[in-house]
Amino acid sequence: MKIHLLSIAFCLVFLSCDKKSKTEKAVDAIPLELKIERFDKIFFETPSKDLGNLKKEYPYFFPQGNDDSVWLNKMQDPLWRELYTEVEKKYSNFEPVKVELEELFKHIKYYFPNTKTPKVVTIISEMDYNNKAIYADSLVIVSLELYLGKEHKFYQFPNYIKQNLEQSQIMPDIVSSFSARKIAPASDKNLLNQMVYFGKQLYLKDLLLPNYSDADKMGYTPEQIKWCQENESYMWRYFIEKEMLYSDDQKLLPRFISPAPFSKFYLEIDNESPGRVGAWIGWQIVRSYMKNNEVPITELLKTDAKEIFEKSKYKPKK
Incomplete structure:
Protein backbone atom coordinates (compact mmCIF):
# COMPACT_ATOMS: atom_id res chain seq x y z
CA MET A 1 0.00 0.00 0.00
CA LYS A 2 2.84 2.36 0.92
CA ILE A 3 4.58 1.63 -2.40
CA HIS A 4 1.32 2.27 -4.26
CA LEU A 5 0.89 5.67 -2.59
CA LEU A 6 4.49 6.60 -3.34
CA SER A 7 3.95 5.69 -6.99
CA ILE A 8 0.89 7.93 -7.18
CA ALA A 9 2.77 10.79 -5.53
CA PHE A 10 5.67 10.36 -7.95
CA CYS A 11 3.31 10.39 -10.94
CA LEU A 12 1.61 13.56 -9.71
CA VAL A 13 4.96 15.29 -9.25
CA PHE A 14 6.11 14.10 -12.68
CA LEU A 15 2.94 15.32 -14.38
CA SER A 16 3.19 18.67 -12.60
CA CYS A 17 6.82 19.11 -13.67
CA ASP A 18 6.00 17.98 -17.21
CA LYS A 19 3.16 20.49 -17.46
CA LYS A 20 5.47 23.26 -16.33
CA SER A 21 8.21 22.18 -18.68
CA LYS A 22 5.88 22.32 -21.70
CA THR A 23 5.55 26.07 -21.27
CA GLU A 24 9.26 26.49 -20.66
CA LYS A 25 10.12 24.26 -23.62
CA ALA A 26 7.88 26.40 -25.82
CA VAL A 27 9.60 29.51 -24.48
CA ASP A 28 13.06 28.04 -25.10
CA ALA A 29 12.13 27.22 -28.69
CA ILE A 30 11.27 30.83 -29.55
CA PRO A 31 13.87 32.26 -31.94
CA LEU A 32 15.35 35.49 -30.62
CA GLU A 33 18.06 37.86 -31.74
CA LEU A 34 18.91 40.25 -28.96
CA LYS A 35 21.11 43.25 -29.64
CA ILE A 36 22.93 44.72 -26.64
CA GLU A 37 25.00 47.88 -26.85
CA ARG A 38 27.21 48.97 -23.96
CA PHE A 39 26.87 52.71 -24.49
CA ASP A 40 28.43 53.29 -21.05
CA LYS A 41 31.61 51.60 -22.27
CA ILE A 42 31.49 53.21 -25.72
CA PHE A 43 31.04 56.71 -24.28
CA PHE A 44 33.93 56.61 -21.82
CA GLU A 45 36.30 54.87 -24.24
CA THR A 46 35.60 57.15 -27.21
CA PRO A 47 38.39 59.64 -27.96
CA SER A 48 37.31 63.28 -27.59
CA LYS A 49 37.90 63.92 -31.31
CA ASP A 50 35.21 61.33 -32.17
CA LEU A 51 32.43 62.88 -30.09
CA GLY A 52 30.65 64.12 -33.23
CA ASN A 53 30.36 60.59 -34.62
CA LEU A 54 29.07 59.32 -31.28
CA LYS A 55 26.34 61.99 -31.23
CA LYS A 56 25.21 60.99 -34.71
CA GLU A 57 25.01 57.31 -33.75
CA TYR A 58 23.18 57.88 -30.43
CA PRO A 59 21.25 61.17 -30.86
CA TYR A 60 18.74 60.26 -28.12
CA PHE A 61 21.50 60.45 -25.48
CA PHE A 62 22.61 63.94 -26.54
CA PRO A 63 19.69 66.37 -26.12
CA GLN A 64 19.88 69.59 -28.08
CA GLY A 65 20.89 72.72 -26.23
CA ASN A 66 23.97 71.26 -24.56
CA ASP A 67 27.35 72.41 -25.78
CA ASP A 68 29.92 69.76 -26.66
CA SER A 69 31.94 70.90 -23.65
CA VAL A 70 29.31 69.28 -21.39
CA TRP A 71 30.01 65.83 -22.87
CA LEU A 72 33.77 66.34 -23.14
CA ASN A 73 33.92 67.34 -19.47
CA LYS A 74 31.90 64.26 -18.52
CA MET A 75 34.26 62.00 -20.48
CA GLN A 76 37.25 63.38 -18.58
CA ASP A 77 35.78 64.13 -15.16
CA PRO A 78 37.55 62.02 -12.46
CA LEU A 79 34.32 61.20 -10.57
CA TRP A 80 32.50 60.04 -13.71
CA ARG A 81 35.50 58.00 -14.75
CA GLU A 82 35.68 56.43 -11.28
CA LEU A 83 32.02 55.50 -11.58
CA TYR A 84 32.68 53.98 -15.00
CA THR A 85 35.59 52.00 -13.53
CA GLU A 86 33.28 50.59 -10.84
CA VAL A 87 30.64 49.66 -13.41
CA GLU A 88 33.26 47.99 -15.59
CA LYS A 89 34.54 46.01 -12.60
CA LYS A 90 31.05 44.68 -11.97
CA TYR A 91 29.96 44.15 -15.58
CA SER A 92 33.15 43.48 -17.56
CA ASN A 93 31.56 40.11 -18.33
CA PHE A 94 28.02 40.96 -19.38
CA GLU A 95 27.19 37.44 -20.59
CA PRO A 96 25.23 36.35 -17.44
CA VAL A 97 23.00 39.41 -17.77
CA LYS A 98 22.59 38.80 -21.50
CA VAL A 99 21.42 35.24 -20.83
CA GLU A 100 18.78 36.51 -18.41
CA LEU A 101 17.69 39.22 -20.85
CA GLU A 102 17.23 36.63 -23.58
CA GLU A 103 15.15 34.46 -21.26
CA LEU A 104 13.02 37.44 -20.26
CA PHE A 105 12.34 38.57 -23.83
CA LYS A 106 11.50 35.02 -24.88
CA HIS A 107 8.90 34.90 -22.12
CA ILE A 108 7.55 38.28 -23.24
CA LYS A 109 7.34 36.95 -26.80
CA TYR A 110 5.52 33.83 -25.58
CA TYR A 111 2.81 35.71 -23.67
CA PHE A 112 2.70 38.76 -25.98
CA PRO A 113 3.51 37.39 -29.47
CA ASN A 114 3.10 40.75 -31.22
CA THR A 115 5.71 42.45 -29.06
CA LYS A 116 8.90 43.31 -30.93
CA THR A 117 12.17 42.43 -29.24
CA PRO A 118 13.80 45.74 -28.31
CA LYS A 119 17.46 46.69 -28.46
CA VAL A 120 19.06 46.89 -25.01
CA VAL A 121 21.41 49.80 -24.33
CA THR A 122 23.33 50.16 -21.07
CA ILE A 123 24.29 53.59 -19.80
CA ILE A 124 25.76 55.39 -16.82
CA SER A 125 23.39 58.14 -15.84
CA GLU A 126 22.57 60.46 -12.94
CA MET A 127 21.78 57.95 -10.14
CA ASP A 128 18.03 58.36 -10.74
CA TYR A 129 16.79 55.37 -8.74
CA ASN A 130 13.21 56.01 -9.88
CA ASN A 131 14.19 55.22 -13.49
CA LYS A 132 16.74 52.44 -13.27
CA ALA A 133 15.45 50.56 -16.33
CA ILE A 134 13.21 52.03 -19.01
CA TYR A 135 11.27 49.97 -21.56
CA ALA A 136 10.52 52.28 -24.50
CA ASP A 137 8.99 50.11 -27.25
CA SER A 138 12.02 49.41 -29.49
CA LEU A 139 14.58 50.31 -26.82
CA VAL A 140 15.36 49.20 -23.29
CA ILE A 141 17.74 51.47 -21.37
CA VAL A 142 19.47 50.11 -18.27
CA SER A 143 21.42 52.43 -15.95
CA LEU A 144 24.18 50.13 -14.73
CA GLU A 145 25.44 52.54 -12.05
CA LEU A 146 22.30 51.64 -10.09
CA TYR A 147 23.03 47.90 -9.97
CA LEU A 148 26.42 47.80 -8.25
CA GLY A 149 25.22 46.17 -5.02
CA LYS A 150 23.53 47.69 -1.98
CA GLU A 151 26.77 48.11 -0.03
CA HIS A 152 28.56 50.08 -2.71
CA LYS A 153 30.39 53.16 -1.47
CA PHE A 154 28.68 55.45 -3.99
CA TYR A 155 25.21 54.83 -2.61
CA GLN A 156 24.17 57.48 -0.13
CA PHE A 157 20.50 56.46 -0.07
CA PRO A 158 18.14 55.13 2.62
CA ASN A 159 18.36 51.36 3.16
CA TYR A 160 14.95 50.63 1.62
CA ILE A 161 16.24 52.09 -1.66
CA LYS A 162 19.75 50.63 -1.46
CA GLN A 163 18.44 47.08 -1.00
CA ASN A 164 17.17 47.16 -4.59
CA LEU A 165 20.38 48.43 -6.18
CA GLU A 166 21.41 44.87 -6.93
CA GLN A 167 22.05 43.03 -10.20
CA SER A 168 19.12 40.74 -9.29
CA GLN A 169 16.76 43.70 -9.78
CA ILE A 170 17.60 44.40 -13.44
CA MET A 171 14.99 41.98 -14.84
CA PRO A 172 12.23 42.86 -12.33
CA ASP A 173 12.79 46.56 -13.08
CA ILE A 174 12.51 45.96 -16.82
CA VAL A 175 9.24 44.07 -16.28
CA SER A 176 7.91 46.91 -14.11
CA SER A 177 8.58 49.36 -16.94
CA PHE A 178 7.19 46.96 -19.55
CA SER A 179 4.00 46.47 -17.51
CA ALA A 180 3.22 50.19 -17.63
CA ARG A 181 2.74 49.76 -21.38
CA LYS A 182 0.46 46.73 -20.99
CA ILE A 183 -1.72 47.34 -17.94
CA ALA A 184 -4.79 49.51 -18.30
CA PRO A 185 -4.50 52.49 -15.94
CA ALA A 186 -6.69 52.43 -12.84
CA SER A 187 -10.13 53.95 -13.50
CA ASP A 188 -9.91 55.87 -10.23
CA LYS A 189 -7.45 56.36 -7.40
CA ASN A 190 -9.05 54.41 -4.57
Missing part, protein backbone atom coordinates in the same frame (compact mmCIF):
# COMPACT_ATOMS: atom_id res chain seq x y z
CA LEU A 191 -6.87 52.03 -2.61
CA LEU A 192 -8.27 48.82 -4.14
CA ASN A 193 -7.59 50.05 -7.68
CA GLN A 194 -4.00 50.85 -6.80
CA MET A 195 -3.53 47.54 -4.99
CA VAL A 196 -4.80 45.56 -7.98
CA TYR A 197 -2.86 47.67 -10.50
CA PHE A 198 0.43 46.78 -8.83
CA GLY A 199 -0.86 43.26 -8.20
CA LYS A 200 -1.15 42.86 -11.99
CA GLN A 201 2.39 44.15 -12.40
CA LEU A 202 3.67 41.60 -9.91
CA TYR A 203 1.64 38.82 -11.52
CA LEU A 204 3.36 39.64 -14.81
CA LYS A 205 6.63 38.96 -13.00
CA ASP A 206 5.25 35.56 -12.01
CA LEU A 207 4.86 34.75 -15.70
CA LEU A 208 7.89 36.50 -17.17
CA LEU A 209 10.37 35.73 -14.39
CA PRO A 210 9.35 32.23 -13.26
CA ASN A 211 12.73 31.46 -11.71
CA TYR A 212 12.80 34.57 -9.54
CA SER A 213 11.82 34.52 -5.88
CA ASP A 214 8.85 36.49 -4.57
CA ALA A 215 11.36 38.62 -2.67
CA ASP A 216 13.16 39.64 -5.87
CA LYS A 217 9.90 40.23 -7.74
CA MET A 218 8.68 42.50 -4.95
CA GLY A 219 12.03 44.10 -4.17
CA TYR A 220 11.87 42.77 -0.61
CA THR A 221 14.24 40.81 1.54
CA PRO A 222 13.20 37.20 2.32
CA GLU A 223 12.41 38.38 5.86
CA GLN A 224 10.03 41.04 4.53
CA ILE A 225 8.18 38.48 2.41
CA LYS A 226 7.89 36.25 5.46
CA TRP A 227 6.50 39.17 7.49
CA CYS A 228 3.79 39.79 4.89
CA GLN A 229 2.86 36.11 4.78
CA GLU A 230 2.63 35.89 8.55
CA ASN A 231 0.60 39.11 8.85
CA GLU A 232 -1.58 38.81 5.73
CA SER A 233 -4.79 38.14 7.66
CA TYR A 234 -4.12 40.94 10.12
CA MET A 235 -3.41 43.50 7.36
CA TRP A 236 -6.51 42.50 5.42
CA ARG A 237 -8.70 42.81 8.47
CA TYR A 238 -7.23 46.26 9.13
CA PHE A 239 -8.11 47.46 5.59
CA ILE A 240 -11.65 46.09 5.90
CA GLU A 241 -12.35 47.42 9.40
CA LYS A 242 -11.03 50.87 8.50
CA GLU A 243 -13.13 50.84 5.29
CA MET A 244 -10.08 51.68 3.21
CA LEU A 245 -10.57 49.59 0.06
CA TYR A 246 -12.89 52.01 -1.73
CA SER A 247 -11.57 55.14 -0.05
CA ASP A 248 -10.32 57.93 -2.30
CA ASP A 249 -8.09 59.33 0.45
CA GLN A 250 -4.84 59.93 -1.42
CA LYS A 251 -2.86 59.74 1.82
CA LEU A 252 -3.39 55.97 1.73
CA LEU A 253 -1.13 55.58 -1.30
CA PRO A 254 2.12 56.72 0.35
CA ARG A 255 1.10 54.74 3.44
CA PHE A 256 0.61 51.39 1.68
CA ILE A 257 1.53 51.56 -2.04
CA SER A 258 4.52 53.83 -2.64
CA PRO A 259 8.12 52.78 -1.89
CA ALA A 260 8.86 53.57 1.75
CA PRO A 261 10.96 52.25 4.64
CA PHE A 262 7.80 50.84 6.25
CA SER A 263 4.02 50.86 5.87
CA LYS A 264 2.02 53.19 8.05
CA PHE A 265 -0.69 51.45 10.06
CA TYR A 266 0.08 53.91 12.88
CA LEU A 267 0.58 50.94 15.16
CA GLU A 268 3.52 49.20 16.79
CA ILE A 269 3.86 46.85 13.81
CA ASP A 270 4.98 49.77 11.64
CA ASN A 271 8.55 49.27 12.81
CA GLU A 272 8.53 45.68 11.53
CA SER A 273 6.52 46.11 8.34
CA PRO A 274 8.06 46.69 4.89
CA GLY A 275 6.75 49.42 2.62
CA ARG A 276 4.24 48.73 -0.16
CA VAL A 277 2.26 46.04 1.67
CA GLY A 278 -0.85 47.17 -0.23
CA ALA A 279 0.85 46.17 -3.49
CA TRP A 280 1.77 42.81 -1.98
CA ILE A 281 -1.84 42.12 -0.97
CA GLY A 282 -2.99 43.27 -4.42
CA TRP A 283 -0.66 40.61 -5.81
CA GLN A 284 -2.33 37.91 -3.70
CA ILE A 285 -5.76 39.09 -4.90
CA VAL A 286 -4.68 38.85 -8.55
CA ARG A 287 -3.09 35.44 -7.98
CA SER A 288 -6.33 34.22 -6.41
CA TYR A 289 -8.35 35.64 -9.32
CA MET A 290 -6.20 33.85 -11.90
CA LYS A 291 -6.34 30.62 -9.91
CA ASN A 292 -10.15 30.70 -9.82
CA ASN A 293 -10.86 32.06 -13.32
CA GLU A 294 -9.66 30.85 -16.72
CA VAL A 295 -8.62 34.18 -18.19
CA PRO A 296 -5.82 34.91 -20.66
CA ILE A 297 -3.18 37.33 -19.42
CA THR A 298 -4.19 40.01 -21.94
CA GLU A 299 -7.75 39.92 -20.55
CA LEU A 300 -6.53 40.15 -16.95
CA LEU A 301 -4.56 43.28 -17.71
CA LYS A 302 -7.71 45.00 -19.04
CA THR A 303 -10.10 43.85 -16.30
CA ASP A 304 -11.04 46.45 -13.68
CA ALA A 305 -10.05 46.03 -10.05
CA LYS A 306 -13.58 45.68 -8.65
CA GLU A 307 -14.38 42.74 -10.93
CA ILE A 308 -11.05 41.08 -10.17
CA PHE A 309 -11.60 41.47 -6.44
CA GLU A 310 -15.18 40.17 -6.53
CA LYS A 311 -14.28 37.13 -8.64
CA SER A 312 -11.00 36.38 -6.90
CA LYS A 313 -12.54 34.63 -3.88
CA TYR A 314 -9.56 36.03 -2.06
CA LYS A 315 -9.16 34.87 1.52
CA PRO A 316 -5.96 35.74 3.37
CA LYS A 317 -4.06 32.90 4.91
CA LYS A 318 -4.37 32.78 8.68
Whole structure:
Protein backbone atom coordinates (compact mmCIF):
# COMPACT_ATOMS: atom_id res chain seq x y z
CA MET A 1 0.00 0.00 0.00
CA LYS A 2 2.84 2.36 0.92
CA ILE A 3 4.58 1.63 -2.40
CA HIS A 4 1.32 2.27 -4.26
CA LEU A 5 0.89 5.67 -2.59
CA LEU A 6 4.49 6.60 -3.34
CA SER A 7 3.95 5.69 -6.99
CA ILE A 8 0.89 7.93 -7.18
CA ALA A 9 2.77 10.79 -5.53
CA PHE A 10 5.67 10.36 -7.95
CA CYS A 11 3.31 10.39 -10.94
CA LEU A 12 1.61 13.56 -9.71
CA VAL A 13 4.96 15.29 -9.25
CA PHE A 14 6.11 14.10 -12.68
CA LEU A 15 2.94 15.32 -14.38
CA SER A 16 3.19 18.67 -12.60
CA CYS A 17 6.82 19.11 -13.67
CA ASP A 18 6.00 17.98 -17.21
CA LYS A 19 3.16 20.49 -17.46
CA LYS A 20 5.47 23.26 -16.33
CA SER A 21 8.21 22.18 -18.68
CA LYS A 22 5.88 22.32 -21.70
CA THR A 23 5.55 26.07 -21.27
CA GLU A 24 9.26 26.49 -20.66
CA LYS A 25 10.12 24.26 -23.62
CA ALA A 26 7.88 26.40 -25.82
CA VAL A 27 9.60 29.51 -24.48
CA ASP A 28 13.06 28.04 -25.10
CA ALA A 29 12.13 27.22 -28.69
CA ILE A 30 11.27 30.83 -29.55
CA PRO A 31 13.87 32.26 -31.94
CA LEU A 32 15.35 35.49 -30.62
CA GLU A 33 18.06 37.86 -31.74
CA LEU A 34 18.91 40.25 -28.96
CA LYS A 35 21.11 43.25 -29.64
CA ILE A 36 22.93 44.72 -26.64
CA GLU A 37 25.00 47.88 -26.85
CA ARG A 38 27.21 48.97 -23.96
CA PHE A 39 26.87 52.71 -24.49
CA ASP A 40 28.43 53.29 -21.05
CA LYS A 41 31.61 51.60 -22.27
CA ILE A 42 31.49 53.21 -25.72
CA PHE A 43 31.04 56.71 -24.28
CA PHE A 44 33.93 56.61 -21.82
CA GLU A 45 36.30 54.87 -24.24
CA THR A 46 35.60 57.15 -27.21
CA PRO A 47 38.39 59.64 -27.96
CA SER A 48 37.31 63.28 -27.59
CA LYS A 49 37.90 63.92 -31.31
CA ASP A 50 35.21 61.33 -32.17
CA LEU A 51 32.43 62.88 -30.09
CA GLY A 52 30.65 64.12 -33.23
CA ASN A 53 30.36 60.59 -34.62
CA LEU A 54 29.07 59.32 -31.28
CA LYS A 55 26.34 61.99 -31.23
CA LYS A 56 25.21 60.99 -34.71
CA GLU A 57 25.01 57.31 -33.75
CA TYR A 58 23.18 57.88 -30.43
CA PRO A 59 21.25 61.17 -30.86
CA TYR A 60 18.74 60.26 -28.12
CA PHE A 61 21.50 60.45 -25.48
CA PHE A 62 22.61 63.94 -26.54
CA PRO A 63 19.69 66.37 -26.12
CA GLN A 64 19.88 69.59 -28.08
CA GLY A 65 20.89 72.72 -26.23
CA ASN A 66 23.97 71.26 -24.56
CA ASP A 67 27.35 72.41 -25.78
CA ASP A 68 29.92 69.76 -26.66
CA SER A 69 31.94 70.90 -23.65
CA VAL A 70 29.31 69.28 -21.39
CA TRP A 71 30.01 65.83 -22.87
CA LEU A 72 33.77 66.34 -23.14
CA ASN A 73 33.92 67.34 -19.47
CA LYS A 74 31.90 64.26 -18.52
CA MET A 75 34.26 62.00 -20.48
CA GLN A 76 37.25 63.38 -18.58
CA ASP A 77 35.78 64.13 -15.16
CA PRO A 78 37.55 62.02 -12.46
CA LEU A 79 34.32 61.20 -10.57
CA TRP A 80 32.50 60.04 -13.71
CA ARG A 81 35.50 58.00 -14.75
CA GLU A 82 35.68 56.43 -11.28
CA LEU A 83 32.02 55.50 -11.58
CA TYR A 84 32.68 53.98 -15.00
CA THR A 85 35.59 52.00 -13.53
CA GLU A 86 33.28 50.59 -10.84
CA VAL A 87 30.64 49.66 -13.41
CA GLU A 88 33.26 47.99 -15.59
CA LYS A 89 34.54 46.01 -12.60
CA LYS A 90 31.05 44.68 -11.97
CA TYR A 91 29.96 44.15 -15.58
CA SER A 92 33.15 43.48 -17.56
CA ASN A 93 31.56 40.11 -18.33
CA PHE A 94 28.02 40.96 -19.38
CA GLU A 95 27.19 37.44 -20.59
CA PRO A 96 25.23 36.35 -17.44
CA VAL A 97 23.00 39.41 -17.77
CA LYS A 98 22.59 38.80 -21.50
CA VAL A 99 21.42 35.24 -20.83
CA GLU A 100 18.78 36.51 -18.41
CA LEU A 101 17.69 39.22 -20.85
CA GLU A 102 17.23 36.63 -23.58
CA GLU A 103 15.15 34.46 -21.26
CA LEU A 104 13.02 37.44 -20.26
CA PHE A 105 12.34 38.57 -23.83
CA LYS A 106 11.50 35.02 -24.88
CA HIS A 107 8.90 34.90 -22.12
CA ILE A 108 7.55 38.28 -23.24
CA LYS A 109 7.34 36.95 -26.80
CA TYR A 110 5.52 33.83 -25.58
CA TYR A 111 2.81 35.71 -23.67
CA PHE A 112 2.70 38.76 -25.98
CA PRO A 113 3.51 37.39 -29.47
CA ASN A 114 3.10 40.75 -31.22
CA THR A 115 5.71 42.45 -29.06
CA LYS A 116 8.90 43.31 -30.93
CA THR A 117 12.17 42.43 -29.24
CA PRO A 118 13.80 45.74 -28.31
CA LYS A 119 17.46 46.69 -28.46
CA VAL A 120 19.06 46.89 -25.01
CA VAL A 121 21.41 49.80 -24.33
CA THR A 122 23.33 50.16 -21.07
CA ILE A 123 24.29 53.59 -19.80
CA ILE A 124 25.76 55.39 -16.82
CA SER A 125 23.39 58.14 -15.84
CA GLU A 126 22.57 60.46 -12.94
CA MET A 127 21.78 57.95 -10.14
CA ASP A 128 18.03 58.36 -10.74
CA TYR A 129 16.79 55.37 -8.74
CA ASN A 130 13.21 56.01 -9.88
CA ASN A 131 14.19 55.22 -13.49
CA LYS A 132 16.74 52.44 -13.27
CA ALA A 133 15.45 50.56 -16.33
CA ILE A 134 13.21 52.03 -19.01
CA TYR A 135 11.27 49.97 -21.56
CA ALA A 136 10.52 52.28 -24.50
CA ASP A 137 8.99 50.11 -27.25
CA SER A 138 12.02 49.41 -29.49
CA LEU A 139 14.58 50.31 -26.82
CA VAL A 140 15.36 49.20 -23.29
CA ILE A 141 17.74 51.47 -21.37
CA VAL A 142 19.47 50.11 -18.27
CA SER A 143 21.42 52.43 -15.95
CA LEU A 144 24.18 50.13 -14.73
CA GLU A 145 25.44 52.54 -12.05
CA LEU A 146 22.30 51.64 -10.09
CA TYR A 147 23.03 47.90 -9.97
CA LEU A 148 26.42 47.80 -8.25
CA GLY A 149 25.22 46.17 -5.02
CA LYS A 150 23.53 47.69 -1.98
CA GLU A 151 26.77 48.11 -0.03
CA HIS A 152 28.56 50.08 -2.71
CA LYS A 153 30.39 53.16 -1.47
CA PHE A 154 28.68 55.45 -3.99
CA TYR A 155 25.21 54.83 -2.61
CA GLN A 156 24.17 57.48 -0.13
CA PHE A 157 20.50 56.46 -0.07
CA PRO A 158 18.14 55.13 2.62
CA ASN A 159 18.36 51.36 3.16
CA TYR A 160 14.95 50.63 1.62
CA ILE A 161 16.24 52.09 -1.66
CA LYS A 162 19.75 50.63 -1.46
CA GLN A 163 18.44 47.08 -1.00
CA ASN A 164 17.17 47.16 -4.59
CA LEU A 165 20.38 48.43 -6.18
CA GLU A 166 21.41 44.87 -6.93
CA GLN A 167 22.05 43.03 -10.20
CA SER A 168 19.12 40.74 -9.29
CA GLN A 169 16.76 43.70 -9.78
CA ILE A 170 17.60 44.40 -13.44
CA MET A 171 14.99 41.98 -14.84
CA PRO A 172 12.23 42.86 -12.33
CA ASP A 173 12.79 46.56 -13.08
CA ILE A 174 12.51 45.96 -16.82
CA VAL A 175 9.24 44.07 -16.28
CA SER A 176 7.91 46.91 -14.11
CA SER A 177 8.58 49.36 -16.94
CA PHE A 178 7.19 46.96 -19.55
CA SER A 179 4.00 46.47 -17.51
CA ALA A 180 3.22 50.19 -17.63
CA ARG A 181 2.74 49.76 -21.38
CA LYS A 182 0.46 46.73 -20.99
CA ILE A 183 -1.72 47.34 -17.94
CA ALA A 184 -4.79 49.51 -18.30
CA PRO A 185 -4.50 52.49 -15.94
CA ALA A 186 -6.69 52.43 -12.84
CA SER A 187 -10.13 53.95 -13.50
CA ASP A 188 -9.91 55.87 -10.23
CA LYS A 189 -7.45 56.36 -7.40
CA ASN A 190 -9.05 54.41 -4.57
CA LEU A 191 -6.87 52.03 -2.61
CA LEU A 192 -8.27 48.82 -4.14
CA ASN A 193 -7.59 50.05 -7.68
CA GLN A 194 -4.00 50.85 -6.80
CA MET A 195 -3.53 47.54 -4.99
CA VAL A 196 -4.80 45.56 -7.98
CA TYR A 197 -2.86 47.67 -10.50
CA PHE A 198 0.43 46.78 -8.83
CA GLY A 199 -0.86 43.26 -8.20
CA LYS A 200 -1.15 42.86 -11.99
CA GLN A 201 2.39 44.15 -12.40
CA LEU A 202 3.67 41.60 -9.91
CA TYR A 203 1.64 38.82 -11.52
CA LEU A 204 3.36 39.64 -14.81
CA LYS A 205 6.63 38.96 -13.00
CA ASP A 206 5.25 35.56 -12.01
CA LEU A 207 4.86 34.75 -15.70
CA LEU A 208 7.89 36.50 -17.17
CA LEU A 209 10.37 35.73 -14.39
CA PRO A 210 9.35 32.23 -13.26
CA ASN A 211 12.73 31.46 -11.71
CA TYR A 212 12.80 34.57 -9.54
CA SER A 213 11.82 34.52 -5.88
CA ASP A 214 8.85 36.49 -4.57
CA ALA A 215 11.36 38.62 -2.67
CA ASP A 216 13.16 39.64 -5.87
CA LYS A 217 9.90 40.23 -7.74
CA MET A 218 8.68 42.50 -4.95
CA GLY A 219 12.03 44.10 -4.17
CA TYR A 220 11.87 42.77 -0.61
CA THR A 221 14.24 40.81 1.54
CA PRO A 222 13.20 37.20 2.32
CA GLU A 223 12.41 38.38 5.86
CA GLN A 224 10.03 41.04 4.53
CA ILE A 225 8.18 38.48 2.41
CA LYS A 226 7.89 36.25 5.46
CA TRP A 227 6.50 39.17 7.49
CA CYS A 228 3.79 39.79 4.89
CA GLN A 229 2.86 36.11 4.78
CA GLU A 230 2.63 35.89 8.55
CA ASN A 231 0.60 39.11 8.85
CA GLU A 232 -1.58 38.81 5.73
CA SER A 233 -4.79 38.14 7.66
CA TYR A 234 -4.12 40.94 10.12
CA MET A 235 -3.41 43.50 7.36
CA TRP A 236 -6.51 42.50 5.42
CA ARG A 237 -8.70 42.81 8.47
CA TYR A 238 -7.23 46.26 9.13
CA PHE A 239 -8.11 47.46 5.59
CA ILE A 240 -11.65 46.09 5.90
CA GLU A 241 -12.35 47.42 9.40
CA LYS A 242 -11.03 50.87 8.50
CA GLU A 243 -13.13 50.84 5.29
CA MET A 244 -10.08 51.68 3.21
CA LEU A 245 -10.57 49.59 0.06
CA TYR A 246 -12.89 52.01 -1.73
CA SER A 247 -11.57 55.14 -0.05
CA ASP A 248 -10.32 57.93 -2.30
CA ASP A 249 -8.09 59.33 0.45
CA GLN A 250 -4.84 59.93 -1.42
CA LYS A 251 -2.86 59.74 1.82
CA LEU A 252 -3.39 55.97 1.73
CA LEU A 253 -1.13 55.58 -1.30
CA PRO A 254 2.12 56.72 0.35
CA ARG A 255 1.10 54.74 3.44
CA PHE A 256 0.61 51.39 1.68
CA ILE A 257 1.53 51.56 -2.04
CA SER A 258 4.52 53.83 -2.64
CA PRO A 259 8.12 52.78 -1.89
CA ALA A 260 8.86 53.57 1.75
CA PRO A 261 10.96 52.25 4.64
CA PHE A 262 7.80 50.84 6.25
CA SER A 263 4.02 50.86 5.87
CA LYS A 264 2.02 53.19 8.05
CA PHE A 265 -0.69 51.45 10.06
CA TYR A 266 0.08 53.91 12.88
CA LEU A 267 0.58 50.94 15.16
CA GLU A 268 3.52 49.20 16.79
CA ILE A 269 3.86 46.85 13.81
CA ASP A 270 4.98 49.77 11.64
CA ASN A 271 8.55 49.27 12.81
CA GLU A 272 8.53 45.68 11.53
CA SER A 273 6.52 46.11 8.34
CA PRO A 274 8.06 46.69 4.89
CA GLY A 275 6.75 49.42 2.62
CA ARG A 276 4.24 48.73 -0.16
CA VAL A 277 2.26 46.04 1.67
CA GLY A 278 -0.85 47.17 -0.23
CA ALA A 279 0.85 46.17 -3.49
CA TRP A 280 1.77 42.81 -1.98
CA ILE A 281 -1.84 42.12 -0.97
CA GLY A 282 -2.99 43.27 -4.42
CA TRP A 283 -0.66 40.61 -5.81
CA GLN A 284 -2.33 37.91 -3.70
CA ILE A 285 -5.76 39.09 -4.90
CA VAL A 286 -4.68 38.85 -8.55
CA ARG A 287 -3.09 35.44 -7.98
CA SER A 288 -6.33 34.22 -6.41
CA TYR A 289 -8.35 35.64 -9.32
CA MET A 290 -6.20 33.85 -11.90
CA LYS A 291 -6.34 30.62 -9.91
CA ASN A 292 -10.15 30.70 -9.82
CA ASN A 293 -10.86 32.06 -13.32
CA GLU A 294 -9.66 30.85 -16.72
CA VAL A 295 -8.62 34.18 -18.19
CA PRO A 296 -5.82 34.91 -20.66
CA ILE A 297 -3.18 37.33 -19.42
CA THR A 298 -4.19 40.01 -21.94
CA GLU A 299 -7.75 39.92 -20.55
CA LEU A 300 -6.53 40.15 -16.95
CA LEU A 301 -4.56 43.28 -17.71
CA LYS A 302 -7.71 45.00 -19.04
CA THR A 303 -10.10 43.85 -16.30
CA ASP A 304 -11.04 46.45 -13.68
CA ALA A 305 -10.05 46.03 -10.05
CA LYS A 306 -13.58 45.68 -8.65
CA GLU A 307 -14.38 42.74 -10.93
CA ILE A 308 -11.05 41.08 -10.17
CA PHE A 309 -11.60 41.47 -6.44
CA GLU A 310 -15.18 40.17 -6.53
CA LYS A 311 -14.28 37.13 -8.64
CA SER A 312 -11.00 36.38 -6.90
CA LYS A 313 -12.54 34.63 -3.88
CA TYR A 314 -9.56 36.03 -2.06
CA LYS A 315 -9.16 34.87 1.52
CA PRO A 316 -5.96 35.74 3.37
CA LYS A 317 -4.06 32.90 4.91
CA LYS A 318 -4.37 32.78 8.68
